Amino acid sequence: MPANIETMFYVREAPWHGLGNRVEHALSSDEALQAAGLDWTVIQKSIQTEDFAEIPGYKANIRASDQRMLGVVTDRYKIVQNYEAFAFADELLGEGVRFETAGSLQNGKKVWLLAKLPENYIIAGDRISPYMVFSNSHDGSGSIKVAMTPVRIVCQNTLNLALNSAKRMWTTIHTGNIKSKLEEAKKTLLHAELYMDKLGVEIDRLHRIKTPDHKVLEYIEFLLPMPEQATKLQEKNVQQLREDLHARYFEAPDLKQVGKNGYRFINAVSDFATHAKPLRETASYKENLFLRTMEGNPLIDRAYELILATA
Incomplete structure (x- = not known):
């Protein structure tokens, strides 16, 4: 495998390099977590000098399953575990959500999941499906990101246009009260229908x-x-x-x-x-x-x- 892709699963048609575990149908969150090889947790350990003096203000993010160091972060950094990302998607999209692909990059430093929303939209005669993408990093290099990505089904083209009138992506850094931030994100993304409505208006205009x-x-x-x-x-x-x-x-x-x-x-x-x-x-x-x-x-x-x- 190329170094950038560590583990992943996909449904039927292989994305990217054609790597990962192929499954024949979309999965539940528990199934997806295991199929994507993301059923591990991140722990934090103190950082020490060669003479065992602790370095204040910083922690090492360590993958518990194999003790691989994922990155060095400040002690204000809050971990969002992989299972929390899937649980968040479950809560956001409702019971019965199915995940199309998920996996990890760069030896676990970055993870993603992509889930299809249950509704389809017919806009200007095209069938367009909205997807939710959740991206997270465990090395301190990036924020938590959740976004709506509409896909034109007939050709798999993405139509994630940046609309002035409707927000489609939310981000936050790994500090503060992460749970409350995810709750706020849920409220924002529940307006996916608004984005799709505005997208329909723009497509008609185009x-x-x-x-x-x-x-x-x-x-x-x-x-x-x-x-x-x-x-x-x-x-x-x-x-x-x-x-x-x-x-x-x-x-x-x-x-x-x-x-x-x-x-x-x-x-x-x-x-x-x-x-x-x-x-x-x-x-x-x-x-x-x-x-x-x-x-x-x-x-x-x-x-x-x-x-x-x-x-």
Whole structure:
């Protein structure tokens, strides 16, 4: 396994590198915790110098199962255990929630879970399913994050647009009263329906924005600019990327019936941003794609802003 992925499970179709434990149906929280290899806890131990003098103000986060050190944190850091993340999702989404994938990265330093909400939405003729993503780190490097990620089912494109009118992500640091913060997050995320309603309004708006072919070419050049004084290799690479995005807009079978409008272009950009392989494939590029699926992909947001600004 590549170093970035430690353990994981997935339902039916393998994500990322095709690694982990394959299961044939979505799992309950208890089942998912074990299948993902996340049924371990984190403990804190004091840090000492070579002559056994304790270093005040800091603790080491240690995985109890194998005593692996996950990171050094301040003594104000509050641990959110893996089982607490799954329990939080259970409480948030209600009894019967099913988890699609979960796992750990970087030898347990970071963990995630993705669960499908029970409702589907039909927006502008498309079936869109909202998912919840929970991401946590045990090394002190990042905050707790919970986000809604709508997915267009026919092609698995994410439509997690940054809307000014509805919040879709909540974060908090590992200090203070974590339980109360998770309760507050639950209240925030219970407004997922509001986000989906606002998303529906925006998709209808994008449908009404016509995109003539010459405008689409301008959009593509704006999103994938040619560097000044570009080398021959840079020119070739940028042109290759532009042709890829061009094909995803003009030739994608699932967009043939959508019409030439802003929604079609957003879907083409989303497909490009989340499914196209980079020119130079690194070991962690798919993990980074997953994080951008949660936090929002800047290319998709730029395309969305561009269409609204030039409508």
